[in-house]
Amino acid sequence: MRIGELAARTGVSVRALRYYEEQRLLVPERSPAGQRHYPERAVDRVLMIQELYAAGLTSRAILALLPCISTGESAPGVLALLAAERDRITARIGELTRARDRLDATIDRATTALVTGTPCAPA
Amino acid sequence: MRIGELAARTGVSVRALRYYEEQRLLVPERSPAGQRHYPERAVDRVLMIQELYAAGLTSRAILALLPCISTGESAPGVLALLAAERDRITARIGELTRARDRLDATIDRATTALVTGTPCAPA
DNA sequence: CTAAAAGCTCACGTTGACGTCAGAGGCAAG
DNA sequence: CTTGCCTCTGACGTCAACGTGAGCTTTTAG
Numbered sequence: 001m002r003i004g005e006l007a008a009r010t011g012v013s014v015r016a017l018r019y020y021e022e023q024r025l026l027v028p029e030r031s032p033a034g035q036r037h038y039p040e041r042a043v044d045r046v047l048m049i050q051e052l053y054a055a056g057l058t059s060r061a062i063l064a065l066l067p068c069i070s071t072g073e074s075a076p077g078v079l080a081l082l083a084a085e086r087d088r089i090t091a092r093i094g095e096l097t098r099a100r101d102r103l104d105a106t107i108d109r110a111t112t113a114l115v116t117g118t119p120c121a122p123a
Numbered sequence: 124m125r126i127g128e129l130a131a132r133t134g135v136s137v138r139a140l141r142y143y144e145e146q147r148l149l150v151p152e153r154s155p156a157g158q159r160h161y162p163e164r165a166v167d168r169v170l171m172i173q174e175l176y177a178a179g180l181t182s183r184a185i186l187a188l189l190p191c192i193s194t195g196e197s198a199p200g201v202l203a204l205l206a207a208e209r210d211r212i213t214a215r216i217g218e219l220t221r222a223r224d225r226l227d228a229t230i231d232r233a234t235t236a237l238v239t240g241t242p243c244a245p246a
Numbered sequence: 247c248t249a250a251a252a253g254c255t256c257a258c259g260t261t262g263a264c265g266t267c268a269g270a271g272g273c274a275a276g
Numbered sequence: 277c278t279t280g281c282c283t284c285t286g287a288c289g290t291c292a293a294c295g296t297g298a299g300c301t302t303t304t305a306g
Contacts, residue, residue, distance in 0.1 A: 002303095004252060014253085019294060033302055035253060055222030058292075069229045082230050089223045093216055099178030100212040106192045107205050127282065137283085142264060156272055158283060181262075253302070260295075271284070276277100 003028075003036050010046040017046070023059040025049055025066060045070065055089055126151075129161050133169040140169070146182040148172055148189060168193070178212055 007014045020026040021036070026045055028036040048069065052062045061081070068078045130137045143149040144159075149168055151159040171192065175185045184204065191201045 002253075013294075015294060015296085018254095023293095031302090033253090034255095035302070051222055051225065053293080054218050055226075056219070065229075068233055079230065079233050082226055082233065086223055086226045086230065089219050089226070093219050093223070095174075095177050096179070096212050096216050096219070099174055100209055100216070102174065102192075103178075103205055103209045103212070106188075107202065107209065110191060110202050110205065125283075136264075138264060138266085141284095146263095154272095156283090157285095158272075176263080247306100249305090251302100251304075254300075256298090258296085261292100263290105265288105265290070267288085268286090269284100272282080274281095276279090 001038050001040075001042075003038070006038050006042055006046065009043055010050070012046060012050060020046070020049060023063060025059065025063055055085075056092060057085060061085060124161050124163075124165075126159050126161070129165055129169065132166055133173070135169060135173060143169070143172060146186060148182065148185055178208075179215060180208060184208060 001009075003014050003017055007017055017026065017036075021028065026038075026042060026049065028038045028042070031037055045066075049062060049066070052065070057065070064078060064081055065085070068082065124132075126137050126140055130140055140149065140159075144151065149161075149165060149172065151161045151165070154160055168189075171189070172185060175188070180188070187201060187204055188208070191205065
């Protein structure tokens with residue numbers, strides 16, 4: 001399929017797909033006239049890339065991990081990379097959870113203040 | 124205290140502290156010669172700001188939330204903002220958790236592949 | 247065959263939270 | 277007094293993942 005269809009089917013922009021190619025995350029075939037042609041599996045690959053981006057990985061990290069993820073195989077160094085990224089994500093989840101708990105506490109206090117009629121002077 | 128000490132005690136850069144002032148997150152007093160002077164409570168405030176940044180909030184959001192958080196009081200609109208940010212964080216945690224689970228599965232498969240001696244051809 | 251729609255390649259713009267450098271001034275110690 | 281560290285104010289640089297527009301070619305629909 002061509003780039004427009006892939007974009008439509010994955011929900012990412014045409015520009016993003018070209019950017020992925022620039023980063024060598026997704027290198028399509030070319031028609032004689034120079035147009036990009038993607039195989040069906042490109043759809044899943046794009047979705048995977050999006051998920052990894054959403055997890056906060058950089059293009060470089062994704063580039064290192066993609067062959068491993070798509071084939072289920074691994075070079076030793078890549079396995080360590082995978083584990084490192086997973087640990088980073090776990091740590092990040094912890095950060096976010098703590099921040100959310102703090103926000104929750106603040107919301108509770110603020111709600112209580114409202115109910116008890118405590119005045120407020122917003123900045 | 125002056126800016127250098129606050130930076131050392133909070134672990135953020137001098138540049139970052141000046142940036143916080145630019146964003147009106149932390150506005151210090153000035154000595155007659157123009158040097159910034161921070162009170163003790165600035166330490167906690169900086170740590171709080173860092174935590175909110177780490178949670179993915181923007182300067183604008185933090186600016187809106189800080190008076191509420193530090194005083195425990197709230198304007199009605201701010202309460203909604205707080206809830207919205209909390210929901211954003213919760214959604215983000217979900218994303219990260221899914222991505223991590225996928226990475227875990229990949230790690231398992233890769234480890235198994237290693238153990239069973241499946242060959243690997245990294246890109 | 248023609249015109250619209252889709253693709254192509256540069257290449258600069260954007261956003262956020264700072265980093266970094268330049269040049270000048272303040273401040274306690276010897 | 278001067279040495280040396282800290283601080284000041286601009287103001288430009290950075291990085292990542294694209295957005296956006298120009299100007300041109302390819303493909304498709306009628």
